[in-house]
Amino acid sequence: MSIVLITIMTLVGLGALAAVILYLASQKFKVFEDPRIDQVEEVLPAANCGGCGYPGCRAFAEALVKADDISDLNCPVGGPDVMAKVAEILGKEAGKSAPQVAVVRCNGTCEHRPRINQYEGASSCVVAAALYGGETGCSYGCYGLGDCVEACDFDAMYMDEETGLPVVIEDNCVACGACVDACPRDIIELRKKGPKSRRIYVNCVNQDKGAVARKACEVACIGCGKCVKVCPFDAITLENNLAYIHDDKCKLCRKCVAECPTNSILEINFPPRKNKPAAKEAATEKTEEESK
Amino acid sequence: MLKTFKKGGVHPDERKISAGKSIEILPLPKRVAVPTTQHIGAPAKPLVKKGDIVKTGQLIAASGGFVSANIHSPVSGKVFKTDEVVDASGYRKPAIIIDTEGDEWDESIDRSDKLVKEIALSGEEIIKKTGEMGIVGMGGATFPTHVKLSPPPGKKCEILLINGVECEPYLTSDHRIMLEKSEELMVGIRILMKALKVNRAVIGIENNKPDAIGKLTNLAAKEDGIEVQPLKVKYPQGGEKQLIDAITGRQVPSGKLPIEVGAVVHNVGTTFAVYEAIQKNKPLIERVVTVTGPGITQPSNFLVRIGTPVGQLIEAAGGLPDNMGKVIGGGPMMGKALVNLDVPVTKGSSGILVLPHEEAHRAPVENCIRCSKCISACPMGLEPYLLMIEAEKELWDRAENDNIMDCIECGSCSFTCPAHRPLLDYIRLGKGKVGQIIRNRN
Numbered sequence: 119m120s121i122v123l124i125t126i127m128t129l130v131g132l133g134a135l136a137a138v139i140l141y142l143a144s145q146k147f148k149v150f151e152d153p154r155i156d157q158v159e160e161v162l163p164a165a166n167c168g169g170c171g172y173p174g175c176r177a178f179a180e181a182l183v184k185a186d187d188i189s190d191l192n193c194p195v196g197g198p199d200v201m202a203k204v205a206e207i208l209g210k211e212a213g214k215s216a217p218q219v220a221v222v223r224c225n226g227t228c229e230h231r232p233r234i235n236q237y238e239g240a241s242s243c244v245v246a247a248a249l250y251g252g253e254t255g256c257s258y259g260c261y262g263l264g265d266c267v268e269a270c271d272f273d274a275m276y277m278d279e280e281t282g283l284p285v286v287i288e289d290n291c292v293a294c295g296a297c298v299d300a301c302p303r304d305i306i307e308l309r310k311k312g313p314k315s316r317r318i319y320v321n322c323v324n325q326d327k328g329a330v331a332r333k334a335c336e337v338a339c340i341g342c343g344k345c346v347k348v349c350p351f352d353a354i355t356l357e358n359n360l361a362y363i364h365d366d367k368c369k370l371c372r373k374c375v376a377e378c379p380t381n382s383i384l385e386i387n388f389p390p391r392k393n394k395p396a397a398k399e400a401a402t403e404k405t406e407e408e409s410k
Numbered sequence: 411m412l413k414t415f416k417k418g419g420v421h422p423d424e425r426k427i428s429a430g431k432s433i434e435i436l437p438l439p440k441r442v443a444v445p446t447t448q449h450i451g452a453p454a455k456p457l458v459k460k461g462d463i464v465k466t467g468q469l470i471a472a473s474g475g476f477v478s479a480n481i482h483s484p485v486s487g488k489v490f491k492t493d494e495v496v497d498a499s500g501y502r503k504p505a506i507i508i509d510t511e512g513d514e515w516d517e518s519i520d521r522s523d524k525l526v527k528e529i530a531l532s533g534e535e536i537i538k539k540t541g542e543m544g545i546v547g548m549g550g551a552t553f554p555t556h557v558k559l560s561p562p563p564g565k566k567c568e569i570l571l572i573n574g575v576e577c578e579p580y581l582t583s584d585h586r587i588m589l590e591k592s593e594e595l596m597v598g599i600r601i602l603m604k605a606l607k608v609n610r611a612v613i614g615i616e617n618n619k620p621d622a623i624g625k626l627t628n629l630a631a632k633e634d635g636i637e638v639q640p641l642k643v644k645y646p647q648g649g650e651k652q653l654i655d656a657i658t659g660r661q662v663p664s665g666k667l668p669i670e671v672g673a674v675v676h677n678v679g680t681t682f683a684v685y686e687a688i689q690k691n692k693p694l695i696e697r698v699v700t701v702t703g704p705g706i707t708q709p710s711n712f713l714v715r716i717g718t719p720v721g722q723l724i725e726a727a728g729g730l731p732d733n734m735g736k737v738i739g740g741g742p743m744m745g746k747a748l749v750n751l752d753v754p755v756t757k758g759s760s761g762i763l764v765l766p767h768e769e770a771h772r773a774p775v776e777n778c779i780r781c782s783k784c785i786s787a788c789p790m791g792l793e794p795y796l797l798m799i800e801a802e803k804e805l806w807d808r809a810e811n812d813n814i815m816d817c818i819e820c821g822s823c824s825f826t827c828p829a830h831r832p833l834l835d836y837i838r839l840g841k842g843k844v845g846q847i848i849r850n851r852n
Contacts, residue, residue, distance in 0.1 A: 235749040238772050240832035248839040250500025250749065257502050330494070 154207060155179050161203045162193060167271055169194040169294025182208065189213030195292040217311040218293035220274070220286045222266075224305050225321045225382065226259040227281035231335040237261075247302035255334030258324040260284070260305055269300035288315060310365040314387060318363060318370055320345075321384040325358040332380065339382040345374035412617055414642035415652040418789040420822045422579050422645055422743065424618055428702045428709035429582045433590055435713045436726055438510050442485055442717030443495045444470065445505040448756040449546040450553050451477035456506055462489045467516035467693050470506055473541065479554045479757075480544035482693035484715035487511035496749050498739035498759060505754070508717070519692045525593050526689040529601055536605040536688055543687035544694045544757075548679035549573060549584075549648065550740060552758040555680055559605045561669050568672035570603055570611040571657055572681055574626075575641065575648040577616060578741025581761040583698040584678045586711045588615070588622040591682050596629050598685035599636055606674055609635045613678075614657050616643045645743060646820035650675045652789050664816050679760070699723060699755055703764035705731025714755050720762050721751030735770030738763040743821045776829040784823035784833060790816045794823035794833045801840030806847055809840045815848070817841060 158179040165175070170193050172178040182188055182204055192215045193200050205212035231254045237246055243265040251257040262282040267275045274290035275297060277283070284297075288311075298306045305323050320339055324331040328340030341359030353367035354374060363374070363383070372391075375383045447453040452474035464470060464483040471481040487510045494502040515521060531539065541556035561567050572595075576584040588595065599611050613630070615623050617640050630636040639657050646652055651662045653675055660671040668675055676684075679697065686692040695716055702709040707728030714723060720737065724730055730737075738745040739753065742763055747770075784794040792813060800809040814837060823833040 235747070240775075240835040245832070245835045245839050248842050249835065250746070251496065251502060326494075 152183050154183050157207050158182050158204055161196075161200055161207070163195045163200065165195045165271070165292070165294075167195060167292070167294040167296065169292060169296070185210075187211075194218065194294055218308040219288055219291050219311045219315075219317075220293060220295075220297050221307050221309045221317070221319055222260070222284050222286060222305060223307060223319065223321055223323050224260040224283060225337045225384070226254060226256055226335050227283060229281075230337045231256055231259060237263075243300075244302045256324055256326075256331070256338065258303060258305075258326070259322075259335065260303070265300045265302070266297035266306055269296040271296060312365070312370065312387075316370055316388055317365070317386045318368060318372060318375060319365075319384060320361045320363055320382055322382045323360065325360050327359055331359070337380055337382050339378075340380055342379060344377045344379065345383060348373045348377045412640055412642040413656050414644050415647060415655040415789060417655075417791050418787050418822060419644040419646065419652075420787050420825055421643070422825065424643070425579045426582050426585070426618070427580070428700050428711055429585055429619075431582075431586075431708075431710050433586050433698055433711045433713050436715075436718065436723065438485060438513060438715065439718040439722055441490065441507060441509050442715060443505045443507045443719070443752075443754040444481060444484060444717040445495065445497045445503045445754065445756060446471045446481060447497075447503050448481065448552060448716070448758065449479040450551065451475060451479070453504065454478060454481045456492055456504075458483075458489050458492075458506060460489055460491050463487070464489060464508060465514050465516045467519050467695060469693075470508075473544075473554075477554055477557055479546050480542060480693070481506075482544055482695050483508060484695040484717050485510040486514040496753060497756060498746060498748060498753050500746060500749055505717075520690040521692075525597070527597055529597070529604055529688070531688060533605045533607060536601055539688055540605075540684055543683075543692070545680065545683050545687055546694070546757050547677055548683060548697060548757060548760070549677035550744065550758050550760055552756075555676070555684065558674055558676070559602070561606075561674070565669045566672065567606045567608050567669060567674050568610070569658060569674075570599070570606055570608050571653055571673055571675045572599055572602075572611060572613040572678060573648055573650075573653055573675050574613050574615040574619075574622065574678045575653060576619070577643075577645045577648040578743055578745075578761075579645075580702045580763050581700050581741045582702070583700045583711055583760050585619050585622055587678050587682050587698055588619070588626060592625050592629055594685045595626070595678060595681055596633055596636065597689065598681035598683075600633070601684055601688050602676055602681060603635065608674075611636045612657050613638045614641050614647075614653050615639070616641050616647060618643050646789055646818065646822065649789065649818050649820060651818065664813055694757055697755070697757065697759070699759055700761035701727040701764075702761060703731075703766075704769065705733060705766050706764050707731075716756060717754045719752045719754055720748060720759075723755070723762055724751065724764060730764060731766065733766045733768075734764060735767035736765045738765065743825065744819065772832075773830040775831055778829055778831060781828060783826045783828065787822040787826040789820060789822060790818060792817060794837060795831070797840060798831065798833045798836040801836040801843075804843075806840070806844050810844045810847070814840050814844050 162175040170178045188210045201212040233253045235253055237253050241263050243261040243263045246261050260283050264277045266284050272290050272292055274287045275284050278285050293308050322339040324338045331338035332340050339360050343356050345361050346354045346356050351367050351369050353364050355362055375385050454471035455474050456471045458470045466486045468483045470483045473480045487508050490507045490509045492506050495505045497503045537556050537559045545555040546552040574588050603611050623640050627638045630638050641656055654668055654673045662668050662671055683694050699714050700711050701723045710727045737748045739748050778795050797814050817837050821834050
C-alpha cells in the first residue's frame with residue numbers, strides 16, 4: 119500500500135515542481151504579442167496569395183498592426199469590406215482603393231495572328247521565351263502555353279481552346295497579381311475594375327513599328343496615335359509605337375474605341391451603342407429648338 | 411587506344427552523308443540580310459544607311475566594343491534598308507539588307523588562289539587585324555577571335571589546339587575544309603601560333619575522318635611543332651573543354667576559361683578564315699555551310715556569302731522534300747529549328763539540316779524514373795534531372811550551387827533520356843535566370 123502512496127506522492131511532487139519551473143520560465147521569457155494581430159488575421163481571408171505584397175495573411179496582419187497609416191495597404195482578395203473591418207479593429211483610416219481585375223492585353227487569336235511555325239518544346243511560357251520569339255510573327259504577344267493559368271490560385275483563368283489565349287473569369291479574379299508575375303511577356307496587367315465593371319483598354323502590347331506589327335497580327339496596335347488625339351481627357355499616351363490608356367484619367371467616353379483603325383482598343387461590359395449619327399442629329403435639333 | 415574525354419558523352423548515329431561532296435560555290439543571292447549581331451558580345455554599329463552603294467568586303471558595321479566584331483558587306487550593291495529580321499536564334503535582330511548588283515570587290519582584297527606562306531605581320535599586328543577583319547569562332551559559338559588571341563595579363567598560353575573534331579552528326583563543313591584547304595590551314599595555324607607565341611599546336615580530329623587525318627599528318631610532318639591527334643569518336647568532343655581534356659588530359663576548372671590550363675582552342679573554319687584575313691586581306695564574308703538531311707536529294711557543302719537566305723541553299727541542294735518536318739540551323743544535337751526559310755546564313759552557321767516529319771518530332775514527355783542515364787551522359791559531370799527540377803521549381807540558388815552555369819548545352823541529356831524529358835529546355839531557362847542573378851550581384 120505504502121508503495122502506491124509513495125509513487126503517487128512522487129509523481130504529484132514532480133508535477134508540482136515542473137509546473138513551478140514552467141511558470142517561472144514563461145514569466146521570464148515572455149514575448150509580448152499584440153493581441154490585435156490575431157484579431158486582424160481572423161478577418162483576413164486566409165488565402166495566403168501574396169497579393170498584398172506580404173508573404174501570407176499573418177505577415178500582412180503584422181504589417182497592418184505595425185503601420186501608423188494603413189491607407190496604402192490593401193488586401194485585394196477581401197477588398198473594401200475586409201479593409202473596413204481591419205480599420206475598425208485598429209482604429210485607423212482604411213485607404214480607398216478601387217477594386218482591380220487582371221486584364222490580358224493580347225488579342226492574337228489563331229485567326230488574327232497566323233502561326234508561322236510550331237513550338238514543341240516544354241509546355242511552359244517561360245521556357246519558350248528563353249528559347250525563341252514565339253510561334254507567330256509578333257514578338258510581344260501571348261505564347262498561349264498557360265503559365266498564368268497555372269499560377270492562378272483562385273480558378274479565375276482558363277485557356278480558351280479556340281483562340282489559344284487565356285481568359286480571366288472576372289467574378290473569381292481577386293487581383294492578387296500572380297498571373298502578372300508569371301507572364302514572361304508582361305501582357306497581363308491589373309486594371310481598375312471600373313463602374314459596373316466597364317473598362318476600356320488597348321488590347322495589345324506590341325512595340326514594333328506599325329507595318330511590322332500589322333503584318334504579324336490583324337488587331338495589333340500600330341502606334342498611329344489617332345486615339346491620343348481624339349481623347350478629351352489626355353488619358354492616352356503613346357510610347358514605343360504603343361498606345362496606353364491610363365485608367366485613372368479615363369472617363370470611359372469610348373471615343374478612342376471608334377477611332378482605332380485596327381480595333382485594338384477594347385470596351386468591356388458596355389451596353390450596346392446607340393446609333394451614333396442619329397443621336398447627334400437629335401442633339402443638334404434640340405439645341406436649335408432651344409435657341410429658338 | 412585512342413584518346414577521348416573522360417566524363418560522359420553519347421554516341422549518336424554519324425550520318426555524314428555529305429562527306430564526299432567537295433565544296434561548291436553558291437551563286438550570289440539577289441538580296442542579303444546581314445544581322446549586326448553575328449557574334450557573342452556587343453552588337454556592331456551600322457555605318458551605312460539606305461541607298462548607300464557598297465563593295466564586297468567593305469566595312470558596313472563597326473565593332474561595338476572589345477568583345478564584339480566588325481561586319482563587312484558580303485556582296486556589292488545598294489543598301490535597301492536597315493530593319494529587323496528573324497535570325498537563327500529565333501529572335502528579331504537588327505540587320506542591314508543589301509540588294510546585290512554585280513560583284514565588285516574592295517581593291518585591297520587578294521582574290522587569287524595563290525598560297526602565301528610568308529607571314530609578314532608581327533604577333534600584335536595579327537591580333538589587331540583579326541579584329542579588323544571581323545573574324546569570330548566559326549564552330550558555332552561565334553566568340554570574337556581577337557579576344558581569344560589576347561590572353562589576360564598573367565596568363566600564358568602553352569598549347570594551341572585546332573578543333574577539327576566536328577562531332578555533330580550530319581555536319582561535314584570542317585571535314586571538307588581540312589581536305590580541300592589543308593595547306594592554307596597549316597599557314598593559318600602558323601599565324602595563330604605566332605599571335606599566341608606558342609611553339610606547339612595539335613590538331614584534334616575524330617577517327618571517322620581518316621582521309622583528313624592522313625592528309626594533315628603528312629603536311630604536319632613537314633612543319634615544326636604541329637601534330638595531328640586522332641581521337642575516338644564521341645559526342646560532344648568538339649566542345650572546347652572536352653577537346654582540351656581529350657588531348658592534354660587537363661581539366662578546365664568550373665567557371666574558368668581554357669587559358670587557365672594554358673590552352674587556346676580554335677576551330678579549323680576559323681583557322682582558315684584567319685589565313686584569308688591575314689594573308690589575303692579578306693574579311694569574313696563567306697563560309698562553308700553543309701546542307702544535308704535524309705530527304706535532301708543532293709547533300710552538299712556550299713561556300714556561301716553571309717546573309718544568304720537558307721531557302722536558297724536548300725533549293726540548290728535539291729529543294730525541300732515532301733515529308734519535311736523541320737529545318738534546323740546547325741547539327742541535330744545542338745542546332746535550333748528555324749522559324750522560316752528567310753533566315754540568313756551568319757558567321758556561326760555550320761549547317762542546314764532538313765529532317766523528315768517522323769524524325770523531327772518530340773515524343774510525349776513521361777515521368778522521370780531516376781535511371782540516371784542523363785548523369786552518365788553529361789560531359790560536364792552535372793545532374794541534369796536535378797537541374798531541370800530546380801529550374802521548374804524556380805530554385806535558382808540551389809541550381810547555382812549545383813553548377814548549372816557549367817552546362818555547355820550539348821544536349822546529351824535530352825538525347826539519352828528514355829522518358830523524353832525536355833531537360834535541356836529547362837536547363838537553358840535556368841542558365842538564363844541564374845546568369846542574370848549573378849550579373850545583378852556583381
